[in-house]
Amino acid sequence: MRRIDNMPxxxxxxxxxxxxEGCGKSTQAHLLRDxxxxxxxxxxxxxxxxxxxxxxQIREILLNPANDQMSMxxxxxxxxxxxxQLMKETIVPALARGDVVVSDRFVSSTxxxxxxxxxxxxxxxxxxxxxxVNHRWPDLTIILDMPIEGSSAxxxxxxxxxxxxxxxxxxxxxxxxxxxxxxxxxxRNYLAQAEQMPDRYRVVNADRSPAEVHADVMAxxxxxx
Numbered sequence: 001m002r003r004i005d006n007m008p009x010x011x012x013x014x015x016x017x018x019x020x021e022g023c024g025k026s027t028q029a030h031l032l033r034d035x036x037x038x039x040x041x042x043x044x045x046x047x048x049x050x051x052x053x054x055x056x057q058i059r060e061i062l063l064n065p066a067n068d069q070m071s072m073x074x075x076x077x078x079x080x081x082x083x084x085q086l087m088k089e090t091i092v093p094a095l096a097r098g099d100v101v102v103s104d105r106f107v108s109s110t111x112x113x114x115x116x117x118x119x120x121x122x123x124x125x126x127x128x129x130x131x132x133v134n135h136r137w138p139d140l141t142i143i144l145d146m147p148i149e150g151s152s153a154x155x156x157x158x159x160x161x162x163x164x165x166x167x168x169x170x171x172x173x174x175x176x177x178x179x180x181x182x183x184x185x186x187x188r189n190y191l192a193q194a195e196q197m198p199d200r201y202r203v204v205n206a207d208r209s210p211a212e213v214h215a216d217v218m219a220x221x222x223x224x225x
Contacts, residue, residue, distance in 0.1 A: 009225060010036070010100050010221060010224070011098050011100070012095050012097075013101070013224065014091065014101045014137075015100065015142070016105070016106040016138040017029045017032075017102070018109055018112070018142070018143055018144070019145060019146075020112075020148065020183055020186055020190070023154075023206045024144055024206050024210065027210050028142075028144060028210070028214060028217055029104045031214045035218070036100055041099075042097070044091070044101045046102070046103050047103070047105065048082070048083060048086060048105040048109070049062060049083065050086075051086055052089045055082040058082040062075065062079065064173075064174060065174045070174075071118055072114050073120065076114040076120060076125060079109070079114070081132070083132045083133065084132040087134060088134075091136070095136070107126075107133065107137075107138075108138075108141050110125050110129065111189060112190045115189050140202065140220065140221070141194075141200060141202075142202050142204055142217060143190045145190065145203050145205060146206040146207035150207055191203065204217060
């Protein structure tokens with residue numbers, strides 16, 4: 001078994017980065033992967049929804065601005081469907097090999113973005129999530145938190161239905177287009193999760209340089225048991 005320098009406790013662990021739009025999830029996920037690989041670990045980096053062929057097709061449906069009539073319950077179930085495929089096809093086999101799995105978003109996103117829509121409760125979401133993840137929850141969820149004014153300024157149009165066409169225009173996706181008040185509530189929902197589940201969540205101030213944020217991420221991982 002290959003051990004991670006100074007961090008043997010990460011063998012076979014499932015780490016999630018989550019937070020609002022523009023908070024730096026992808027940046028921190030890539031930084032963590034690079035750091036751990038440099039220390040000798042096997043790391044699988046995934047994005048949720050997506051990664052699998054089925055998941056990427058569902059992602060396109062979810063983020064397409066044309067689908068503005070989608071109900072929140074439909075939205076929640078599509079996210080869970082993509083997640084179920086990701087777990088079965090990719091994440092669970094990697095964890096069984098002893099890899100470190102790093103995910104850009106997970107169930108914590110649904111508990112922030114879809115909570116309250118169409119009357120959805122935490123209980124509703126967790127009941128469906130339990131089926132999707134088949135009892136294998138993340139070992140640690142890192143919430144990258146920062147004020148909406150700062151995070152929204154970082155968001156750049158990146159959605160396209162034609163990813164292989166360099167001339168295709170980019171636009172904000174269906175979720176990014178929602179009003180500021182919605183994203184403020186999403187932020188509150190993330191912080192509430194962390195307060196309710198302190199054993200599995202850590203909140204990191206993302207309103208700093210990537211290097212400073214990464215240092216706090218590494219500190220949180222060293223404390224993981």
